[in-house]
Amino acid sequence: MTAIQVGRVIVKTNGREAGKKGIIVDIINENYVLLTGPKIVTSVRRRKCNIRHLEPTDKVVAIKRDATDEEIAAAIETAKLKKFMEEVIIL
Numbered sequence: 001m002t003a004i005q006v007g008r009v010i011v012k013t014n015g016r017e018a019g020k021k022g023i024i025v026d027i028i029n030e031n032y033v034l035l036t037g038p039k040i041v042t043s044v045r046r047r048k049c050n051i052r053h054l055e056p057t058d059k060v061v062a063i064k065r066d067a068t069d070e071e072i073a074a075a076i077e078t079a080k081l082k083k084f085m086e087e088v089i090i091l
Helices: 069-078 082-086
Strands: 008-012 021-027 032-036 047-050 054-060
Touching: 021 069, 069 082
Parallel strands: none
Antiparallel strands: 008 021, 008 054, 021 032, 032 047
16 A cells, blocks of 8 residues: 555644545655645635654545545545545544
8 A cells, every 4th residue: 555645535634734644646656645625515725734744544536636626525525535535533
């Protein structure tokens, strides 16, 4: 299992969005990724994030690199993960 890959569902462990889930949209370099909730599903905005502040899950959503929030929301619905994505984890 590749822990950091496009489409991987993650849990943010630091910051104001700690405990919320998001999806990796792009890999910037070995330390940073671009992730999104998307905001309409989990209230996590699209932003650059250090991979040290993320905890990968075993779930992957089939999306292309740099997908829009609407495409990601549709992929979450297709994968039947909307309820899972909305849950907040208490850290």
